[in-house]
Amino acid sequence: MLKSLRSDILHEAESKDLKVIIISAEGPVFSSGHDLKELTDEQGSEHHSEVFQTCAEVMMLIQNHPVPVIAMVNGLATAAGCQLVASCDIAVASDKSSFATPGVNIGLFCSTPGVALGRAVPRKVALEMLFTGEPISAQEALLHGLLSRVVPADQLEEETMRIARKIASLSRPVVSLGKAAFYKQVHQDLRTAYHLASQTMVDNVALQDGQEGIKAFIQKRKPVWSH
Amino acid sequence: MLKSLRSDILHEAESKDLKVIIISAEGPVFSSGHDLKELTDEQGSEHHSEVFQTCAEVMMLIQNHPVPVIAMVNGLATAAGCQLVASCDIAVASDKSSFATPGVNIGLFCSTPGVALGRAVPRKVALEMLFTGEPISAQEALLHGLLSRVVPADQLEEETMRIARKIASLSRPVVSLGKAAFYKQVHQDLRTAYHLASQTMVDNVALQDGQEGIKAFIQKRKPVWSH
Amino acid sequence: MLKSLRSDILHEAESKDLKVIIISAEGPVFSSGHDLKELTDEQGSEHHSEVFQTCAEVMMLIQNHPVPVIAMVNGLATAAGCQLVASCDIAVASDKSSFATPGVNIGLFCSTPGVALGRAVPRKVALEMLFTGEPISAQEALLHGLLSRVVPADQLEEETMRIARKIASLSRPVVSLGKAAFYKQVHQDLRTAYHLASQTMVDNVALQDGQEGIKAFIQKRKPVWSH
Numbered sequence: 176m177l178k179s180l181r182s183d184i185l186h187e188a189e190s191k192d193l194k195v196i197i198i199s200a201e202g203p204v205f206s207s208g209h210d211l212k213e214l215t216d217e218q219g220s221e222h223h224s225e226v227f228q229t230c231a232e233v234m235m236l237i238q239n240h241p242v243p244v245i246a247m248v249n250g251l252a253t254a255a256g257c258q259l260v261a262s263c264d265i266a267v268a269s270d271k272s273s274f275a276t277p278g279v280n281i282g283l284f285c286s287t288p289g290v291a292l293g294r295a296v297p298r299k300v301a302l303e304m305l306f307t308g309e310p311i312s313a314q315e316a317l318l319h320g321l322l323s324r325v326v327p328a329d330q331l332e333e334e335t336m337r338i339a340r341k342i343a344s345l346s347r348p349v350v351s352l353g354k355a356a357f358y359k360q361v362h363q364d365l366r367t368a369y370h371l372a373s374q375t376m377v378d379n380v381a382l383q384d385g386q387e388g389i390k391a392f393i394q395k396r397k398p399v400w401s402h
Numbered sequence: 403m404l405k406s407l408r409s410d411i412l413h414e415a416e417s418k419d420l421k422v423i424i425i426s427a428e429g430p431v432f433s434s435g436h437d438l439k440e441l442t443d444e445q446g447s448e449h450h451s452e453v454f455q456t457c458a459e460v461m462m463l464i465q466n467h468p469v470p471v472i473a474m475v476n477g478l479a480t481a482a483g484c485q486l487v488a489s490c491d492i493a494v495a496s497d498k499s500s501f502a503t504p505g506v507n508i509g510l511f512c513s514t515p516g517v518a519l520g521r522a523v524p525r526k527v528a529l530e531m532l533f534t535g536e537p538i539s540a541q542e543a544l545l546h547g548l549l550s551r552v553v554p555a556d557q558l559e560e561e562t563m564r565i566a567r568k569i570a571s572l573s574r575p576v577v578s579l580g581k582a583a584f585y586k587q588v589h590q591d592l593r594t595a596y597h598l599a600s601q602t603m604v605d606n607v608a609l610q611d612g613q614e615g616i617k618a619f620i621q622k623r624k625p626v627w628s629h
Numbered sequence: 630m631l632k633s634l635r636s637d638i639l640h641e642a643e644s645k646d647l648k649v650i651i652i653s654a655e656g657p658v659f660s661s662g663h664d665l666k667e668l669t670d671e672q673g674s675e676h677h678s679e680v681f682q683t684c685a686e687v688m689m690l691i692q693n694h695p696v697p698v699i700a701m702v703n704g705l706a707t708a709a710g711c712q713l714v715a716s717c718d719i720a721v722a723s724d725k726s727s728f729a730t731p732g733v734n735i736g737l738f739c740s741t742p743g744v745a746l747g748r749a750v751p752r753k754v755a756l757e758m759l760f761t762g763e764p765i766s767a768q769e770a771l772l773h774g775l776l777s778r779v780v781p782a783d784q785l786e787e788e789t790m791r792i793a794r795k796i797a798s799l800s801r802p803v804v805s806l807g808k809a810a811f812y813k814q815v816h817q818d819l820r821t822a823y824h825l826a827s828q829t830m831v832d833n834v835a836l837q838d839g840q841e842g843i844k845a846f847i848q849k850r851k852p853v854w855s856h
Contacts, residue, residue: 211616211619211620214607214616215613215616215617216613220607220608223603223604223607223608224600224601224604227599227600227604228600230600231596231597231599231600234596235592235593235596238592243756243760263753264753264756265756265757265760266753278580279572279573279576279577279580280615281615281618281619282572282573282576282609282611282613282614282615282616282618282625283576283607283612283615283616284577284579284580284583284602284606285580286579286580286583286584286587286599286602286603286606287596287599287602287603289580289583289584289588289599290587290592290595290596293587293588294588294592294752295751295753296547296751297522297523297546297547298521298522298547298588299490299491299492299493299522299547299548299549300550301584302470302491302492302550302581302584303491303492303550303551305580305584306470306492306569306580306581307565307568307569308568308572309568318545318772319547319751320750320752320753320754320773321751321753322753323753323754324757338757338761341763342760342761345733345734345736345760345762346733346736349733349736349737349738350733350760352738352740353733353738353739353740353743353759353760354756354760356738356740356743357740357743357747357755357756357759360740360743360744360747361747361748361752362591364816365689365692365744366689368744369685369688369689369744370685372681372685372740372741372744373678373682373684373685373741374678375738375740375741376677376681376740376741377674377677377681379736379738379740380668380674380677380737381674381677384736385737386669386670386736387736388734388735388736388737389665389668389669389735389737391735391736392665392735393665393666393669398736400736438846438847439847441834441843442840442843442844442847443840447831447834447835450830450831450834450835451827451831454826454827454830454831455827457827458824458827461823462819462820462823465819505807506799506803507799507842508843508845508846508852509799509803509833509836509839509840509841509842509843509845509852509854510803510830510833510834510839510842510843511803511804511806511810511829511833512807513806513807513811513814513829513830513833514826514827514830516807516810516811516814517814517819517822517823517826520811520814520815521815523774524749524750524773524774525748525774526717526718526719526720526749526774526775526776526777527774527777528811529697529718529719529777529811530719530777530778530792532807532811533719533796533804533808534792534795534796535795535799536795545772546774589818
């Protein structure tokens with residue numbers, strides 16, 4: 176499943192026609208994470224190690240991908256499924272969705288999900304989820320920053336597509352440049368971050384689509400992106 | 403008081419029977435922090451230094467402790483008392499509780515409380531509290547991440563005990579391993595964090611309770627922890 | 630505009646009489662950021678570079694300033710205007726205000742605003758704003774940590790002045806010492822942060838206003854600051 180997800184995410188990643196990716200699921204569960212049958216004694220720790228490393232690679236791939244990746248969640252997202260939501264750039268969920276890191280219940284603390292969760296929500300919220308394994312609601316997930324938007328289930332696809340279409344209407348190289356710079360600067364000290372981001376702005380202005388956008392704005396017309 | 407708290411936190415810390423710690427108070431004040439009589443000229447700056455260093459040691463001890471530490475707050479938590487709440491892994495409060503860092507009012511900026519507060523709530527919220535000394539309500543504290551849960555006063559003990567009992571029902575070595583890894587990875591860059599957390603998962607799977615939990619799940623029975 | 634703002638912020642910065650700065654605007658727009666006419670091909674990349682660096686300097690100046698800086702927002706704050714709000718120590722807004730980083734719409738990703746925004750709100754909220762360019766309301770901005778307080782428009786000035794007067798009633802050297810220590814420690818690891826903050830507390834106690842405040846508290850009288 177992880178390899179298939181990785182392959183899908185990488186599919187035509189460099190194509191000018193790819194503007195945005197939506198990750199969604201069918202049925203009442205968004206994702207419940209790893210298949211525990213892959214984690215018994217019989218497979219051995221080398222296999223376990225490969226499973227968790229592949230998982231981490233897929234999660235990091237989302238941040239390193241040139242286009243925005245949106246999680247569209249309608250249902251339960253647990254363990255590595257919750258990690259997947261936390262790892263996307265944007266996360267939209269139906270109000271019936273819920274989120275949990277229940278590994279402790281079966282003696283397997285959700286340490287890798289905790290990497291993504293601990294960077295998405297306040298520490299106390301992450302730790303209560305990790306220590307108790309109990310789910311939080313979509314509204315709580317929004318309150319704490321795990322989601323950027325919550326809507327009724329029957330508006331989920333419409334709202335997600337609205338965001339996706341908006342992103343698809345923009346200049347791909349501009350969005351890619353901005354996404355890469357954002358994730359790079361957000362961990363740096365303020366001076367280093369501003370140095371990087373100021374240079375990114377200068378590079379952005381110099382892009383063909385940067386100049387087209389500014390000219391179109393001044394001329395009060397719609398920009399025509401060359402990507 | 404700080405030494406007594408430290409001694410209580412360390413009491414039987416390594417015992418297999420200790421699964422979770424709850425820090426609570428009697429009366430309408432959870433904690434109002436340092437005794438100002440210890441901070442006058444007469445004691446001298448060496449004594450002042452010892453007071454603040456002991457305080458910092460106790461706060462860090464909570465994160466380094468092998469079991470989860472829950473703050474159960476019913477009332478006012480100010481200055482180092484607010485720092486104590488911010489330093490716990492989980493914080494549950496009654497809806498009548500409030501939180502402040504009022505040191506500026508008496509010419510003593512809450513800089514050490516600001517270490518814990520600045521890591522628990524958004525920067526603007528921390529700074530408004532630190533600069534004005536004014537209290538925030540339990541609901542605001544929940545909104546901003548200082549608390550993980552707010553309940554009516556008459557349900558505070560029940561709700562806190564529910565969380566504590568849940569944690570006590572889990573495997574202690576699994577929870578300890580996960581807690582240590584969480585605090586270590588949360589400051590690292592994403593790749594380093596995933597490297598650490600993936601190795602933690604592999605180590606966790608290899609624990610006796612890790613294998614017992616997975617087997618019990620596959621066999622659809624309750625796990626029996628050996629701790 | 631940036632140079633004028635810088636000059637105003639630096640005006641009598643070292644005067645004992647300056648206790649707090651409020652940044653506000655007249656009319657329905659708080660600030661809409663850069664003048665795009667300064668960013669066309671004709672000016673050349675050296676000029677663009679100077680524009681963004683001056684902007685970053687002004688934003689960092691706010692954090693490095695000895696007194697608290699409050700944004701009082703009544704209206705729309707976009708791009709570098711949103712960055713300005715995110716860069717202030719405290720931000721109070723009317724409930725009609727809104728906040729956006731709409732650069733993507735004109736092919737210029739708000740990378741420098743993203744530096745301040747990414748440190749004020751959860752990552753998913755920042756990225757949805759940056760990728761879609763769509764505004765968030767004052768209530769959403771409060772929920773996510775961009776603001777510390779939202780009030781009806783007709784109470785905005787009163788509420789902001791209340792906070793400012795409170796800060797102005799405090800000891801300036803105590804507030805300055807605390808502000809500088811807060812921003813320094815907040816990026817450090819916990820042990821280093823506590824070492825710095827404990828030393829700051831000791832230094833604070835030794836200040837004339839530190840001793841005056843503690844004595845006044847013990848003697849149950851109002852402190853008289855010498856600044």
